[in-house]
Amino acid sequence: MRSKKNNSNYRSSNKEIVKVVSDNLSTNIDFVKNALFNTSDLTIRNIEKNNQKVAVLYIDTIVKSDVIETQLQQIINSPNEGIINILSNKDIKLSTSLDESILALVKGKTIIFTENETTAVFLNTSSFENRAVDEPHNEQVVRGSHDGFVESLEININLVRRRINNPNLVVNYLTLGRESDTTIALVYVVSIANEELVKEVKRRLSYIDVDYVVNIEEFIEDNSFSPFPQMLSTERPDRVAANLMDGRVAVVTDGTPSVLVMPITFFSFYQTPDDYNSRWIIASFFRLMRLLSFIISISLPALYIALVSFHFEIIPIDLVFNVKSSLEYVPFPPLIEALSMQIILELLRESAIRLPSPISQTLGVVGGLVIGTAVVEANLVSNTMLVVVALTAISSFVVPDSEMGTSVRILGFPLMFAASFIGLIGIVFGLVIILIHLCKLESFGSPYFAPFAPFRSKDMKDTIYRLPMWKMNERPKSPLPKKFRKTKNSRGWKNNE
Structure with a gap:
């Protein structure tokens, strides 16, 4: 008969063996040192309390030193009381696991081991530097709130709860990343959000198995090969709060200011907080302009190529001579003109993003003027093509979401090739394929x-136009919310006059 060894320092289970806190202080300290590979910023403070040795361990680069000093002084001044009763830290936790102690240390917590005790005390003393709450530079508004998400998960949740003071607002914490141990939060309003939607989001997140979490969007989206984004990525708390109240779900990741909202529709990318902070007539006008910009940015270069190459007779007679004279000395076909100018535009845009702000502004103005003037004077590109590319670029920058704007510019390239081959018929075929793809696409089971x-x-009351707020008394059906009705009669005062 085999003898079974008993080791009090281990707790066995069916899946793994967990190292538990030993009553020997040196054993616990040695385990922590080895687990952290004797890192130089691990600090160990030894004190004595009521004839018991106490070890205080923390990583000094990610903790608040003044808080730790205050707590140590409290322990020393009260030798006859328990540590839990002495410390005033609002986040105190007890644990018997050394493995959990290691994870707590790297998250900025302080660990207290006591001789002859098998329980460790965790103190929340983390001090990770956070950026000040400020308006996102890529989602600025004229009217409305001017605060934005930062890289701290707690602050981001605070910004959402500040707008939704509702006990039905639920925050579920999950941990992803085998090596990074990144915390994410699933946020939704339980009284509005569809239960199946919440379960589906959790299910997809549970399948993510990576060392380090960089971008979870590609892991959980329905179609990774689609050029269209299927989740809304935003840095605005008011935008997230509004979508949560429509029954959608938000995923907040620690360490990034971008929050993912799902499910989403194509038209959501052309809506901004300004639409709801302005009067409905103004909001509807600018929303129509944004949607018109989608058509212009995706098809204008292709339309110019088709007209010049195949359908010159469609151009008004007054413009024919101007277009013909601008093309007379250009040695390249219209497709090469459009491709070269679009690529130059993308290079200017990418370089402006990477350079410091003062230099990027100079590069954008000087580079655009110099290159535009030079290529026209050198008869490499026609004046008309320069105007077409400029209008296309301006239209693509109108999109409130930068990712959608980039997708639209990319889709313009295959349409240009189609137009250069078979003219307007190629454009029609290309637009039909894009429309079929949009109709087929889904976002978490919801029609895109x-x-x-x-x-x-x-x-339709909040799609290509917006009706007055009191008319929008029902939630959209796309996320299948539990409650469709928002309000009954918000202008009841009008009936009582």
Whole structure:
């Protein structure tokens, strides 16, 4: 018969063996040192309390030293009381696991081991530097709040709860990343969000198995090969709060200011907080302009190529001579003109992003003027093509979401090739393929091109235009919320006059 060894320092389970806190102080300290590979910023403070040895361990580069000194002084001044009763730290936790102690240390907590005791005390003393709450530079608004998410998960949750003072707002914490141990938060309003949607988001997140979490969007989106983003990435708390109240779910990741909102529709990318902070007529006008910019940015260069190459007779007679004279000395076909100018534009845009702000502004102005003037005077590009590319670039920058704007510019390239081969017929085929793809695409089981596919007339009130706020008394059906009705009659005062 085999003898079974008993080791009090280990707790066995079916899946793994967990190292537990020993009653020997030296054993615990040695385990922590070895687990952290004797890192130089591990600090060990030894004190004595009521004839018991106490070890205080922390990583000094990620903790608040003044808080630790205050707590140590409290322990020394009260030798006859328990540590839990002495310390005033609001976040005190007890644990019997040394493995959990290691994870707590690298997250900025302070660990207290006591001789002849098998329980460790965790103190929240983390001091990770956070950026000040400020308006996101890529989502600025004229009217409305001017605060934005930062890289701290706690601050981001605070900004959301500040806007939704509702006990039904639920925050579920998950941990991803085998090596990074990144914390993410699943945020939703339990009384509005669809339960199946919440379960589906959790299910997809549970399958993520990576060492380091950089971008979870590609792991959980429905179609990774689609050029269109299927989740809204935003840094604005007011935008997240509004989507949560429509029954959607938000995923907040620690260490990034971008929050993912799902499910989403195509038209959500052309909506901004300004639409709801302005009067409905103004908001509807600018929303129509944004949607028109989508058509211009995706098809204008292709349309110019088709007209010049195949359908010159469509151009008004007054413009024919101007277009013809600008093309007379250009040695390249219109496709090469458009491709070269679009690539130069993307290079200027990318370099402006990477350079410091003062230099990037100079580069954008000087580079655009110099290159534009030089290529026209050298007869490498026609004046008309320069105007077309400029209008296309301006239209693509109108999109409130930068990722959607980039996708639109990319889709313009295959349309240009189609136009250069078979003219307007190629453009029509290309647009039909894009439309079919939009109608087929889904975001967490919700139709991406709703309310047009499938057609929902009631949801049209906040799509290509916006009706007055008191008319939008129902939530959109895309996220399938539990409650469709928002308000009953917000202008009841009008009936009582």
